Amino acid sequence: MQPEEVDAARDAALAAIAAATDLDDLKRVRTEHAGDRSPLALANREIGALPPQARKEAGQRVGQARGAVNQALAARQEVLDAEQAERILVEETVDVTLTTDRVPAGARHPITTGSELIADIFVAMGWEVAEGPVIEAEWLNFDALNLGPDHPARTMQDTFWTASPDGAGVESGVVLRTHTSPVQARTMLTRTPPIYVVCPGRVFRTDEYDATHSPMFHQVEGLAIDEGISMAHLKGTLDHFASQLFGEGITTRFRPSYFPFTEPSAEVDLRCFVCKGEDAATCRTCRGEGWIEWGGCGVVNPRVLTACGVDADRYTGFAFGMGIDRTLMFRHGLSDLRALFEGDIRFTTAFGTEL
Amino acid sequence: MKAPLSWIKEYVDLPAEVTTEQLTDRLTDLGLKLEAIHSAADGITGPLVVGKVLTMDPEPQKNGKTINWCTVDVGDANGTGEPQGIVCGAHNFAPGDLVVVILPGGVLPGNFEISARKTYGHLSAGMICSARELGLGEDHDGIIVLPADAGAPGTDAFDVLGLREEVIEFEINPDRAYGLSLRGIAREAALGFDGTTYRDPALRATPAADAAGYPVVVDDAAGCPVFVARTVTGFDPAALTPAWLAERITHAGMRPISLAVDITNYVMLETGRPIHGYDLDKLQGTIRVRRASEGERMTTLDGAERTLSAEDLVVTDDSGIIGLGGVMGGETTEMSDVTTNILVEAAHWDATSMFRTGKRHKISSEAGKRNERGVDPTICEAAADRVVELLVELGGGTVAPGVTVVGTPPAAPSVRIDYDLPARISGIAIDSETVVADLQAIGASVDADADGITVTPPPWRPDITDPFDLVEEVVRIVGYDQVPSVLPREAAGRGLTRPQRLRRRIGRTLAGAGCVEVVSFPFVGPASFDALGLPADDVRRKTVLLANPLSAEEPAYTTTLLPGVLKAAARNIGRGAPGVALFETGTVAFPVDRGPAPIYGVDRRPDVAELDKLYEALPRQPLHLAVVLAGERERAGWWGSGREAGWSDAIGLVRRLGEELGVTVEPRRAVLMPWHPGRCAELTVGEVVLGHAGELHPQVCAGLGLPARSAALEIDLDQLMDLATVVVPGPSFSSFPVAKEDVALVVDADVPSASVEAALREGAGDLLESVRLFDVYTGEQIGEGRKSLAFALRFRATDRTLTEGEAGAARDAAVARAAEVVGAVQR
Numbered sequence A: 001m002q003p004e005e006v007d008a009a010r011d012a013a014l015a016a017i018a019a020a021t022d023l024d025d026l027k028r029v030r031t032e033h034a035g036d037r038s039p040l041a042l043a044n045r046e047i048g049a050l051p052p053q054a055r056k057e058a059g060q061r062v063g064q065a066r067g068a069v070n071q072a073l074a075a076r077q078e079v080l081d082a083e084q085a086e087r088i089l090v091e092e093t094v095d096v097t098l099t100t101d102r103v104p105a106g107a108r109h110p111i112t113t114g115s116e117l118i119a120d121i122f123v124a125m126g127w128e129v130a131e132g133p134v135i136e137a138e139w140l141n142f143d144a145l146n147l148g149p150d151h152p153a154r155t156m157q158d159t160f161w162t163a164s165p166d167g168a169g170v171e172s173g174v175v176l177r178t179h180t181s182p183v184q185a186r187t188m189l190t191r192t193p194p195i196y197v198v199c200p201g202r203v204f205r206t207d208e209y210d211a212t213h214s215p216m217f218h219q220v221e222g223l224a225i226d227e228g229i230s231m232a233h234l235k236g237t238l239d240h241f242a243s244q245l246f247g248e249g250i251t252t253r254f255r256p257s258y259f260p261f262t263e264p265s266a267e268v269d270l271r272c273f274v275c276k277g278e279d280a281a282t283c284r285t286c287r288g289e290g291w292i293e294w295g296g297c298g299v300v301n302p303r304v305l306t307a308c309g310v311d312a313d314r315y316t317g318f319a320f321g322m323g324i325d326r327t328l329m330f331r332h333g334l335s336d337l338r339a340l341f342e343g344d345i346r347f348t349t350a351f352g353t354e355l
Numbered sequence B: 001m002k003a004p005l006s007w008i009k010e011y012v013d014l015p016a017e018v019t020t021e022q023l024t025d026r027l028t029d030l031g032l033k034l035e036a037i038h039s040a041a042d043g044i045t046g047p048l049v050v051g052k053v054l055t056m057d058p059e060p061q062k063n064g065k066t067i068n069w070c071t072v073d074v075g076d077a078n079g080t081g082e083p084q085g086i087v088c089g090a091h092n093f094a095p096g097d098l099v100v101v102i103l104p105g106g107v108l109p110g111n112f113e114i115s116a117r118k119t120y121g122h123l124s125a126g127m128i129c130s131a132r133e134l135g136l137g138e139d140h141d142g143i144i145v146l147p148a149d150a151g152a153p154g155t156d157a158f159d160v161l162g163l164r165e166e167v168i169e170f171e172i173n174p175d176r177a178y179g180l181s182l183r184g185i186a187r188e189a190a191l192g193f194d195g196t197t198y199r200d201p202a203l204r205a206t207p208a209a210d211a212a213g214y215p216v217v218v219d220d221a222a223g224c225p226v227f228v229a230r231t232v233t234g235f236d237p238a239a240l241t242p243a244w245l246a247e248r249i250t251h252a253g254m255r256p257i258s259l260a261v262d263i264t265n266y267v268m269l270e271t272g273r274p275i276h277g278y279d280l281d282k283l284q285g286t287i288r289v290r291r292a293s294e295g296e297r298m299t300t301l302d303g304a305e306r307t308l309s310a311e312d313l314v315v316t317d318d319s320g321i322i323g324l325g326g327v328m329g330g331e332t333t334e335m336s337d338v339t340t341n342i343l344v345e346a347a348h349w350d351a352t353s354m355f356r357t358g359k360r361h362k363i364s365s366e367a368g369k370r371n372e373r374g375v376d377p378t379i380c381e382a383a384a385d386r387v388v389e390l391l392v393e394l395g396g397g398t399v400a401p402g403v404t405v406v407g408t409p410p411a412a413p414s415v416r417i418d419y420d421l422p423a424r425i426s427g428i429a430i431d432s433e434t435v436v437a438d439l440q441a442i443g444a445s446v447d448a449d450a451d452g453i454t455v456t457p458p459p460w461r462p463d464i465t466d467p468f469d470l471v472e473e474v475v476r477i478v479g480y481d482q483v484p485s486v487l488p489r490e491a492a493g494r495g496l497t498r499p500q501r502l503r504r505r506i507g508r509t510l511a512g513a514g515c516v517e518v519v520s521f522p523f524v525g526p527a528s529f530d531a532l533g534l535p536a537d538d539v540r541r542k543t544v545l546l547a548n549p550l551s552a553e554e555p556a557y558t559t560t561l562l563p564g565v566l567k568a569a570a571r572n573i574g575r576g577a578p579g580v581a582l583f584e585t586g587t588v589a590f591p592v593d594r595g596p597a598p599i600y601g602v603d604r605r606p607d608v609a610e611l612d613k614l615y616e617a618l619p620r621q622p623l624h625l626a627v628v629l630a631g632e633r634e635r636a637g638w639w640g641s642g643r644e645a646g647w648s649d650a651i652g653l654v655r656r657l658g659e660e661l662g663v664t665v666e667p668r669r670a671v672l673m674p675w676h677p678g679r680c681a682e683l684t685v686g687e688v689v690l691g692h693a694g695e696l697h698p699q700v701c702a703g704l705g706l707p708a709r710s711a712a713l714e715i716d717l718d719q720l721m722d723l724a725t726v727v728v729p730g731p732s733f734s735s736f737p738v739a740k741e742d743v744a745l746v747v748d749a750d751v752p753s754a755s756v757e758a759a760l761r762e763g764a765g766d767l768l769e770s771v772r773l774f775d776v777y778t779g780e781q782i783g784e785g786r787k788s789l790a791f792a793l794r795f796r797a798t799d800r801t802l803t804e805g806e807a808g809a810a811r812d813a814a815v816a817r818a819a820e821v822v823g824a825v826q827r
């Protein structure tokens, strides 16, 4: 092959490479211009047959031409590879707005997560969470708490009594607990002060079922027994509880009240966490009061301490209790208590797995 | 308790600038909680005026009724000064009478808007009002005829009728029974504002007891410590209750009945002391107070025949029982519309006995409410005297000679209190002077010495028995708002208990698996168990029964959570959910065969044996978990079709929970309703059976309205949590390459795959890292009654790369063991 033919073959190859538009095209160009039967490959093979003096020059020329072609091929390959990768990514574009709800989400009940939230507030203060059975001894539910046999709360109107296995006319001495207070009694009976416990749980009263009443509801009660405990500690604890649950600056106030197991007793109101008492007139949460009735509390009646084996001369205590369901109702603006017990997944899933 | 404001102010001179809100705020702060402030005019808007009837023409109608076409002078109230034409159906008035007229534009209670309208051929422009229409009482159908001096025509009638009166409704706590009287409320109002004067309506000079009084004998002085009787003769039974008295007792929430009865009620509201009036002419011989004999009978004035208990206090005369003392009078001596001679009884009764009798006979009355909470025992004479005074003044009676007083009021026990107790208990700095002054302010007599104070509570405060009761009195006067806010010392708590943490973990695991938690009522009945198809002897039918269930259909506390979750699932499906996965955790109850739970005293802690006896009498109450998976478990979508929930989802969830808690849960075939007999597993950990899971019986699904093939599980969570791994041992594993071997084994169709897998594990030896079933095949190639199970075995050594020969030998050993144990044949 003449030198000018080699140059021509090289130029043809370079032109074809530059013209290749895709990888298939380039593959064909590679075979045609750099393959075993390509002009430059044939020229290379001819070199051996040349006279020795011509070999060197021809070898150099053909070698340079082939080098240039291979370089161009590699460069073009890189470009086309990149182009193809790019194109595949574009082609693989999906509609990211498609639904993804193959397995529907689960949720925990707000009474569960609400109880846990409350428990955690107290656990963070070093309190413990105490529990007890729902079907409870009458003595623990009433007598031990200074609700004597002639207390109105013991009449059939409020309490679910269990039937005695011995038949009608015999009192079983067993009730569905009407409050979580028997857990306080159990705690005092089994532990020695200092006692700091919070008791969330399910309770029962024979109330008709409507938007604001339920025969089954949930309470959280707290009990602190220590040396030197006063109403001031009760107020401090409830203020802290209120601010943790409803926001910084939300406090409580006391009004005189009556509960058999506390003396002095108080009703505790929560500063409205929506209007903060400032624009109460138009507030739907507190209905113009600036305060929300939250629960009851007081200093543990020394008679209760005595019945539960706590030295009433040495220790004093405070106790408080409020409805968890009711607290959730105003915290989350629920209008009908029954939504909590219907089990409609649209209600519960709105609360997720933590409150 | 409802108290008209003007009545309160009769006994206390409040500062003029004090508004009703300030008064009720102060009383609430003192412990008389405001329930509501009512206005007697609630629901009425004017114009409501005095009218003078000018003409009145009766016009008989076709329907048999006669209406009156009236013209009424309403002054300038109608804007014209012309007489107002009004049709009126009542007949108890005459031309010249003053009446109450509501003009067009006014509104009566019940949102009844008045307008001029054509009726009976006239344009009737307004209405002549009856007491009922104004919401002032129910008893008179006729219209109100005002006294002649009530006011000129056109005068605003709100004042004339006392409709501007504000009535304060209080919620009275059980320890403040004195608040059930105007006497007590006014006393608290005086306490609330410095420098106010209080006039005790029960403080009056009364005639001394003498021998001329009606004969009374009290056999049970503990039950009836004081019995006062007075006599009024010549009372006019036709005398009407004056408007002011009727208004007051109506505002206080009682119904006017007759003058004599209204007077006894009025004095009860005024003083808090219930009074009973007898028709003197029906009494026979000596009045006697005693306990009833068991089974004795009487008819109370509500007409009910009652069988008495030996605990009931009764009043008798020679004819027998004439009253259930302090609770309700008897029929035979009741005052009637011809009674002219009246015996007034003001007696003090034992509060506990009153409570028990009221409860036993289900009698709830205004008198009983006061007697059972405790009434001032020292005012019987004053109250009786007040009744006598009003009977004479308003009913034209004469005071008969003779005053009967039997017994003396029991003395209030004194209470000793340390000076610093109120400060220690409240956390407020309260000095000794304040303590003494506040106790005196509530009416106690106080004897202060160097060490403390001996306090004799006032007679209207039987609730004060303990030092802490006195603390409350002092603190409420100092003000609950003075209590500082101080956190107690930091307690060294131990955090959540292990079961508490595990329960949270279980809940999160289930929610993470797409399950939604529900909270159901635990009440069930036979129908609930029928719906589950439970056989008659199923242990779950043996329930703890309630003595007073809300519904006779659901009288029991449940033994299973399934009724609740299944009902909730059906409700969701019924509301259009394509599928639901619900879970519930809660305690269930199984009765124990023990006698009643004991009731101990409260003067000491019960001992250990006594407490054990108490706890043992309670039902067994394990914590259960139930899950229902109904309908779509995975949704259909652009990714392909959805998947219906099935038996394996239910079993899988329990195994998943086991993994979460470090417990290996093994399912075993079982047959138990409400599950499909061929698709139910009992879930075991070793020999412990946690519960059951699988597909629900088709009849159960159909009966409850659940999609076919819905699945469910119920397990005992207490048991699962007991078995949970406490400290996970750190796992160690090899990083040498894995050798994978797949085997397909043919076994009889009823051989559980778990048995095949167990045999493979056993045979494979220590080199086996894992074995997993990845395919089940049945078909002609395998043969009738046979199935092929494909397992992936993974082998790995801890110290070297396994050779092909080593892995193959282990696989062969595994297959050989499976052949030996379960008759497996390699395909």
Ligand SMILES: [Zn+2]
Binding pocket: A272, A273, A274, A275, A276, A277, A279, A280, A283, A284, A285, A286, A287, A288, A289, A290, A291
């Ligand atoms: Zn508000």
